[in-house]
Amino acid sequence: MSQPDVAKPVTRSRENTRARLLDAAAQVFAEVGLGEASVEAVCERAGFTRGAFYSNFESKDDLFLELAGRFVSQQVEAVRERVATLIESGADATDTVGLVEALDVPGDVRLGVLLMSEIRNRAMRDEKVAEAFIAQDESMVREVAQLIEDIAHAKRLRFALSPEEAARIVLTAWEGVSSRAIIAGLPEKELLELRAREVGRIGHLIVEQG
């Protein structure tokens, strides 16, 4: 898919330029949106010319698909790690806000939200992106469901909702709150606080409803 017709060798240098282009693309796409971003702009940001670009990707769509896959996977992986350490550290399950904060993925939050929004938007129109999105989204749901299940177990609670359903609600709220915060122009710090608070409240609602 993202592989050119004539298979090119996978040298260290090559991987490096690809990575720089992908990082630059993430920034540019987040800033102006996928549609209004030109290949030119991405290359400029990365410090390359289009020669480098077309030597590494077939098109903007090709790059975006790869970026989307990479980015969403990273998010899932980051959350997976957090959940793992949370579970074995036996965190206080009543502190939903603390738990929610612990899910924050390191990195530029604003960029993350904007990029994810861009990916979601694209996934609504592009089969390929949708496929990648759904797969990773389900992984994410499973991770969070696991966390919720462990909390339920620790508190000896039974829910009317399945852990998966609860996880979906939490994740949906997560995204919704993030978007609203960005639209309202909240700085990163307040965004994080608001998100922890609101999503924590939802978590509470689910947990208390035994």
Added chain:
Amino acid sequence: MSQPDVAKPVTRSRENTRARLLDAAAQVFAEVGLGEASVEAVCERAGFTRGAFYSNFESKDDLFLELAGRFVSQQVEAVRERVATLIESGADATDTVGLVEALDVPGDVRLGVLLMSEIRNRAMRDEKVAEAFIAQDESMVREVAQLIEDIAHAKRLRFALSPEEAARIVLTAWEGVSSRAIIAGLPEKELLELRAREVGRIGHLIVEQG
């Protein structure tokens, strides 16, 4: 903002072309996205040339701002009406699914979801759009909050959440479910069912948690 330098008369014919252009734009923007939609494509869809376009709008952004305002207002208005009739008809407050279904706005659902997603996406980067979006979003929250409050009153319940908070959760879930359905490629009928079911469940969660 959307008014040309030299104020143009507001004739019937003029309003008609503006409306046709706006409708066409809604379709095109929903189909391919704002960024990848050309002014040309919008005009073609509307059955005009760019001459008509530039005689009525300053730019694509100008048109989009107007479209966004109009569209979001319509949504709010439609919901407002439904809520009003629901309230005075004294609908069965325990039937959350029925209540949720009653909020469905008439028209092409898929188009509505895609367009709203486009508007939200744009609002994250554009002050003007954000402003319009926030204003209307708050109206919407108030409408739904009103509905929730009436249900609470009818059932003599008190919530841990304020009606506004509850409304936000419902609306966020609404959008989240819609997006996921579109990404999954569900046909309109199933989208509506899924949405009613899932959002209804959330409503239940809020209502039962007295």
Added chain:
DNA sequence: GGAGTTCGATACAACGCTGTATCCGATACA
């Protein structure tokens, strides 16, 4: 019914972006 105005079509100039073909420096390898 004639003069003025309005609205949209047409024609045009300019620009930006894309994708490819070619070139050149660097690196690896013998």
Added chain:
DNA sequence: TGTATCGGATACAGCGTTGTATCGAACTCC
């Protein structure tokens, strides 16, 4: 040290899009 390959820069042709300037038909208003 010579040779071959690789990776990115440069140059170029072509296209689509934008915005404006101009034109003509239709409608308005006296």
